[in-house]
Amino acid sequence: MEFAMVHRHPVSILVVATTFLVFQRTSSAGLDLGLEAAWKDWKATHGKEYLESEESFRRTIWEKNLQMIQQHNLEASLGNHTYRLGMNHFGDLTNEEYNQRTNCLSPGPAEPLGGNVTLFRTSAALVTPKEVDWRKKGYVTQVKDQGNCGSCWAFSATGALEGLHFKVTKHLVSLSEQNLIDCSGKFRNRGCGGGNASWAFLYVQHNKGINSEKTYPYLSKNSAPCRYDPQKPVAKCTSVVEIPKGDERALEQAVYGAGPVSIALDSRSKEFQFYKSGIFFSPWSDKVLTHAMLAVGYVNSQESGKGRGYWILKNSCV
Numbered sequence: 212m213e214f215a216m217v218h219r220h221p222v223s224i225l226v227v228a229t230t231f232l233v234f235q236r237t238s239s240a241g242l243d244l245g246l247e248a249a250w251k252d253w254k255a256t257h258g259k260e261y262l263e264s265e266e267s268f269r270r271t272i273w274e275k276n277l278q279m280i281q282q283h284n285l286e287a288s289l290g291n292h293t294y295r296l297g298m299n300h301f302g303d304l305t306n307e308e309y310n311q312r313t314n315c316l317s318p319g320p321a322e323p324l325g326g327n328v329t330l331f332r333t334s335a336a337l338v339t340p341k342e343v344d345w346r347k348k349g350y351v352t353q354v355k356d357q358g359n360c361g362s363c364w365a366f367s368a369t370g371a372l373e374g375l376h377f378k379v380t381k382h383l384v385s386l387s388e389q390n391l392i393d394c395s396g397k398f399r400n401r402g403c404g405g406g407n408a409s410w411a412f413l414y415v416q417h418n419k420g421i422n423s424e425k426t427y428p429y430l431s432k433n434s435a436p437c438r439y440d441p442q443k444p445v446a447k448c449t450s451v452v453e454i455p456k457g458d459e460r461a462l463e464q465a466v467y468g469a470g471p472v473s474i475a476l477d478s479r480s481k482e483f484q485f486y487k488s489g490i491f492f493s494p495w496s497d498k499v500l501t502h503a504m505l506a507v508g509y510v511n512s513q514e515s516g517k518g519r520g521y522w523i524l525k526n527s528c529v
């Protein structure tokens with residue numbers, strides 16, 4: 212998944228045509244022999260290798276996931292879902308394993324950390340446009356891949372800073388997640404073990420800068436000690452503005468007024484694990500936040516009470 216579109220209001224329907232295959236089941240090994248070639252292709256595509264003792268276990272999980280994906284896409288073709296799923300490199304993981312691997316947020320502290328942090332104030336008078344897409348205005352760098360490191364918080368933070376830096380300078384510069392991973396421990400971030408975009412902003416604020424991706428490239432692992440180069444700050448951060456949890460109207464105003472905004476959501480569903488295209492919707496929890504992404508735009512068109520709006524989110528878990 213690169214850019215995801217996520218439902219704002221539950222009702223919109225998008226009919227997607229799909230084809231599905233009927234497989235012959237063989238009961239002997241518990242595995243579907245008709246999927247042999249597809250399994251080999253999938254392993255080759257994603258560079259998967261297993262010990263002999265593990266292979267049939269992984270294959271069984273993969274087959275189950277494939278079946279779930281096909282069932283979902285069949286239902287989507289009947290108009291029951293607004294988005295489609297697709298097999299990807301998470302195909303050999305159970306949803307529990309996927310969640311363990313991708314949970315990249317640290318639980319928030321009770322007290323604020325200090326620094327220039329204020330709460331976003333919604334304006335009753337502000338009329339926001341129906342659509343905002345900062346990708347089209349040059350605010351958004353290419354999709355990056357966090358790899359096997361719980362660093363979504365760092366990607367979410369660089370995305371927001373890249374947007375603001377572009378807004379001010381008209382130069383789009385990719386910023387360093389590794390800089391945040393290695394250097395923001397004092398602000399409670401735990402590198403590949405999880406963090407929080409707000410704490411990353413506080414680090415940049417106190418550090419008086421962040422390096423570019425080029426100066427401090429991504430390694431997808433903890434690589435302390437910090438190698439921040441104070442001769443090469445690209446962007447700074449003077450203040451952090453927090454949006455009240457769950458307030459989508461405030462988020463809309465913030466995205467419109469400021470540019471791309473760091474957000475967090477509940478990414479635990481198996482549908483999220485295999486999201487491919489369309490407008491994602493999931494009965495998720497707003498109490499459990501597991502993943503950080505970047506809101507780069509939205510569509511908000513309300514037609515006679517029937518919501519068709521969605522958020523455009525940049526992901527780093529691709």
Ligand SMILES: *[C@@H]1O[C@H](CO)[C@@H](O)[C@H](O)[C@H]1NC(C)=O
Nearest residue numbers: 282285286287289290291292
């Ligand atoms: C699809 O939606 C219809 C109408 O809401 C419902 O009756 C039907 O059971 C659903 N089918 C599936 C396969 O979910």
Ligand SMILES: *[C@@H]1O[C@H](CO)[C@@H](O)[C@H](O)[C@H]1NC(C)=O
Nearest residue numbers: 316318319320407409475500
């Ligand atoms: C990140 O930290 C801030 C400030 O400590 C907190 O308000 C916010 O809820 C945290 N975000 C998440 C996703 O936990």
Ligand SMILES: *[C@@H]1O[C@H](CO)[C@@H](O)[C@H](O)[C@H]1NC(C)=O
Nearest residue numbers: 327328329448449450451452
């Ligand atoms: C705090 O943030 C405000 C804008 O939100 C800014 O005007 C002010 O200069 C910042 N203060 C410091 C000490 O950076």
